[in-house]
Amino acid sequence: MxxxxxxxxxxxxxxxxxxxxxxxxPEKVFEYRQDHDLDFLISASILKEKQGEILTDVRETVGRFFGCEASRVALVPNFSYGFNTLLEGLEKPKKALLLKGDYPSINWPVKSRNFEIFYAEINAQLEENIRKALKQDKPDFFAFSIVQYINGIKLNIDFLKELKKEFPETLFIADGTQYLGTEPFNFEATGIDVVISSTYKWLNAGYGNGFILFNENVEGKIEPKHLGFGSLQGKYKAHEGNFLGKFEPGHQDTLNYGSLGVALKLLEKTxxxxxxxxxxxxxxxxxxxxxxxxxxxxxxxxxxxxxxxxxxxxxxxxxxxxxxxxxxxxxxxxxxxxxxxxxxxxxxxxxxxxxxxxxx
Known part of the structure; x- marks a missing residue:
């Protein structure tokens, strides 16, 4: 211990x-951050010439750790940035299912847009409530936390897998911020369409970094509008209009994303x-x-x-x-x-x- x-x-x-x-x-992440900024202090753009290599390693580490192809891993600064970018890429109007009392960074962005919203109650019968709402209201997407931030109520991953099979046309968008890092998670095996997570909690990666995992069937259902020079930079983002690149339009911070890579490798070692x-x-x-x-x-x-x-x-x-x-x-x-x-x-x-x- x-x-x-x-x-x-x-x-x-x-x-x-x-x-x-x-x-x-963790001390190892702190040491990485010190070394990184010392390198930046004394070498400036020479360090940034390695940006593509650093970010590719982080992207591939995230993909390996969570069972997702690296080409379907977007590096974003936090959950809220990624989720809002995704919502802007959904054609409106759409029907949305939310959990009543879920994390504000999920429910508020949905409520602020032109979506027709339905709710499932969070109680002892949560799974039954969700299934009933999906059958009755037929939402286009279901956005939810895997673990509730106030009381810790957790949705079973196997349940979500079966639910997605039952309602394949509904887009499942999960917040993993209060869950990822607490048990093994294989994204490909779940059938969930999108998982978005900040990493400053259970992954111990510090602030300013997060990621999105995409199912291979998502492209075409979401049309993100963000675009910038960063959308073309690095492996997996080879052409203008690239789906992944639209979630990474600007310069990416090697300090913060590098911290995520170190933190995940520590968890792998443990x-x-x-x-x-x-x-x-x-x-x-x-x-x-x-x-x-x-x-x-x-x-x-x-x-x-x-x-x-x-x-x-x-x-x-x-x-x-x-x-x-x-x-x-x-x-x-x-x-x-x-x-x-x-x-x-x-x-x-x-x-x-x-x-x-x-x-x-």
Whole structure:
């Protein structure tokens, strides 16, 4: 376990249970960033001559890590940029299905455009609600988070795979920001049309980088309008009008995207199976403790599968009490959100439980 915590100095200072808000920066990524900017300082454009090589390596690393051909991986600065670019490429008007109360960066951009919108409720019967809405409302696209940012409710990947087979004409657009990095994920095997993700949370890649994974059938259904000199630069973007290039119209930042490449290689070295095993152990232990203390909503307890993100009952006083104990969490919704990544421990969950009992 100590080996999993190496390279994260902040863990020596805090009980960090806040990856769902901001992931930790590994020492290896920090070192890359220092070396990169030192090279830029002393070599300027000579470093930038390697831009194509650097970005190609990152693109291919993302594709290898998530099971997607590199030619269908777009590098974008964050989820919101990628999602808004994609929405602008959808012919309007269109019918959209959203989850009620989903992450604002999903629902707000859809609501701001000329789409006819339907909603599925997030509760213990979430999967049933989605299937019913798809049958009844027949949306052209379904945009959703795989893991809900407030309460950690998770959509099972196998369910999504079967759902896509059942509704092949509906475009499935998934936000993976609160999910990717918690268990192995093979994009090709899911049948999902598009996955977009920021990478500063569970992938520990810092800010300013993200990506989009595209199913091979998406081109032609989405017509992005962004275009610039960067649309032609680098491998996989050989001609004007190239689909991938329309998501990358400008100069790409080798500092931030290079950080993503380093972060993914660190996860590869640790092993996603090992990471998933540790996360399962942590979330099952935490869920049991929280249930004993009546800290979770009943509909969360009623679901078979859950993420390692929980919203526990608690007010301002409890939140500030935890902070005084150097336990880092976030206030979300009506409670306190805690989240556990592979570098966390059962002992840290015990510390959290003890601190809660002191205040309750």
């Amino acid at each position: 100590d080996n999993l915590r190496k390279g994260f100095p902040v863990l020596k200072r805090y009980t960090y249970l806040n990856t769902a808000a901001s992931g930790l920066l 092993g996603m199976e090992n990471i998933a095993t540790q996360i399962i152990k942590l979330k099952n232990f935490a869920r049991e403790k929280f249930a004993e203390m009546d800290l979770l909503e009943q509909y969360v307890l009623d679901r078979k599968e859950h993420s390692s993100l929980f919203n526990i009952k608690g007010d301002d006083a409890l939140f500030h009490h935890l902070r005084k104990k150097d336990i880092i969490a976030s206030q979300r919704g009506e409670g306190i959100r805690v989240s556990f990544h592979y570098f966390n421990t059962l002992e840290e969950i015990e510390e959290l439980v003890k601190a809660i009992k002191e205040k309750v």
